[in-house]
Amino acid sequence: MKANIDIQTKEDKSYSVYINELKTLEFNTKVAILTNPKVSGLHLKTLLSKINANELYIITVPDGEEYKNLDTISYVLDRLNEHQLDRKSLIIAFGGGVIGDMTGFCASIFLRGIEFIQIPTTLLAQVDASVGGKTGVNNKFGKNLTGSFYQPKAVYCETSFLKTLPNREFGAGVAEMIKMALTFDKDFFEWFEKNDLKNEENLKYAIKKCIQTKARVVSLDEKEAGIRAVLNYGHTFAHVIENETNYCVYLHGEAVAIGIVMANKLALKMKLIDQNEFDRVEKLLKKYNLPTSYMIKNINNFYETFFHDKKTSNNKLKFILLNHIGDYVIKNNIKKEIVLNALKDNCIEK
Ligand code: NAD
Ligand code: GLY
Numbered sequence: 001m002k003a004n005i006d007i008q009t010k011e012d013k014s015y016s017v018y019i020n021e022l023k024t025l026e027f028n029t030k031v032a033i034l035t036n037p038k039v040s041g042l043h044l045k046t047l048l049s050k051i052n053a054n055e056l057y058i059i060t061v062p063d064g065e066e067y068k069n070l071d072t073i074s075y076v077l078d079r080l081n082e083h084q085l086d087r088k089s090l091i092i093a094f095g096g097g098v099i100g101d102m103t104g105f106c107a108s109i110f111l112r113g114i115e116f117i118q119i120p121t122t123l124l125a126q127v128d129a130s131v132g133g134k135t136g137v138n139n140k141f142g143k144n145l146t147g148s149f150y151q152p153k154a155v156y157c158e159t160s161f162l163k164t165l166p167n168r169e170f171g172a173g174v175a176e177m178i179k180m181a182l183t184f185d186k187d188f189f190e191w192f193e194k195n196d197l198k199n200e201e202n203l204k205y206a207i208k209k210c211i212q213t214k215a216r217v218v219s220l221d222e223k224e225a226g227i228r229a230v231l232n233y234g235h236t237f238a239h240v241i242e243n244e245t246n247y248c249v250y251l252h253g254e255a256v257a258i259g260i261v262m263a264n265k266l267a268l269k270m271k272l273i274d275q276n277e278f279d280r281v282e283k284l285l286k287k288y289n290l291p292t293s294y295m296i297k298n299i300n301n302f303y304e305t306f307f308h309d310k311k312t313s314n315n316k317l318k319f320i321l322l323n324h325i326g327d328y329v330i331k332n333n334i335k336k337e338i339v340l341n342a343l344k345d346n347c348i349e350k
Contacts, residue, residue: 002018002021015151015155019208020159027054030085031055032092033051034103035058035061036063046161061076068102086111092118095122096122096125100118101129101147105136117152118130121161122169127214128176132222133218157207159207171289172252175234177207182326183230189284233322233328238252241255257292263320265345266338267323280325317332
């Protein structure tokens with residue numbers, strides 16, 4: 001099973017995303033695998049049994065978003081130099097989105113760019129982060145503010161790696177999947193309502209649907225000049241929640257789940273969706289134990305924090321909202337009072 005990414009530029013940036021098709025990978029070059037202790041402890045032996053290379057190096061970095069920074073990149077680049085990787089060498093990302101984003105960034109700047117492959121091991125990374133070539137790290141000003149668009153040569157998603165994923169991490173991935181169904185595919189959303197991802201075949205099917213959606217979007221708009229921004233549905237709110245809670249209360253996908261509900265509240269007030277659609281979305285998120293509400297302490301501060309998002313340009317807020325389930329609308333000029341009115345149910349001080 002595979003999906004193709006076909007980015008339309010002069011340079012050929014096409015690649016395939018394979019689902020459960022990782023057989024033996026042969027490289028007559030040097031290969032470095034970037035991973036962390038948790039993922040390597042659980043799955044590296046399996047991966048190594050599938051890789052043949054001239055020389056193979058494992059580079060391990062600490063686990064966690066707090067290590068997604070330029071210090072870690074510098075550490076990895078030093079190891080790549082020490083092992084004398086050259087322009088024909090390849091790096092493999094083996095881990096979740098943190099490892100994937102850092103591997104892609106290292107690959108994009110080492111010797112002015114070498115090839116890399118994504119082997120994502122979290123659900124979120126399989127359905128979203130590993131596909132589409134956004135790479136980078138955080139800095140003291142915010143998340144993912146240093147980085148590049150740099151596409152992998154291939155992506156291999158193996159559902160067997162997901163068996164060791166904690167439930168909360170699984171749920172965080174499901175939030176991003178529901179996001180894709182809600183914005184692009186009504187039938188898929190209805191499928192989601194009727195089927196359970198605990199079933200392995202269902203999980204494989206849903207991963208494939210999400211990758212196909214993301215592949216289509218990225219193929220049309222690699223650098224987020226248009227339709228790719230729709231993948232940020234729910235994220236405008238989520239980023240404020242993550243910021244207010246210092247990134248240590250919610251996983252990103254959990255904050256996205258709350259963000260989806262907040263965006264839907266706004267869409268409901270603007271009559272873009274109806275109460276029944278609002279309730280169906282909330283019910284599906286709850287089925288995967290995702291949080292759906294967050295108490296805002298100060299609504300004006302919450303609103304002002306929207307403007308710190310890197311997706312806000314020229315001080316203009318852009319909201320991605322549902323135009324009924326399965327379709328989206330991009331709204332640029334929603335009045336502040338309308339946004340505050342939609343958020344007021346989530347406020348401690350009314
Ligand atoms: P993560 O990479 O931190 O992984 C979550 C946790 O799961 C980590 O502790 C990790 O070690 C562990 N883990 C990984 N695979 C496992 C497995 N198979 N079994 C058990 N534990 C496992 O987080 P994530 O949710 O995968 O990714 C979040 C990151 O991805 C963020 O930094 C975000 O900015 C980025 N992201 C990037 C894109 C993109 O388009 N590039 C899109 C979405 C998110
Ligand atoms: N995760 C959003 C994007 O890749 O654009």
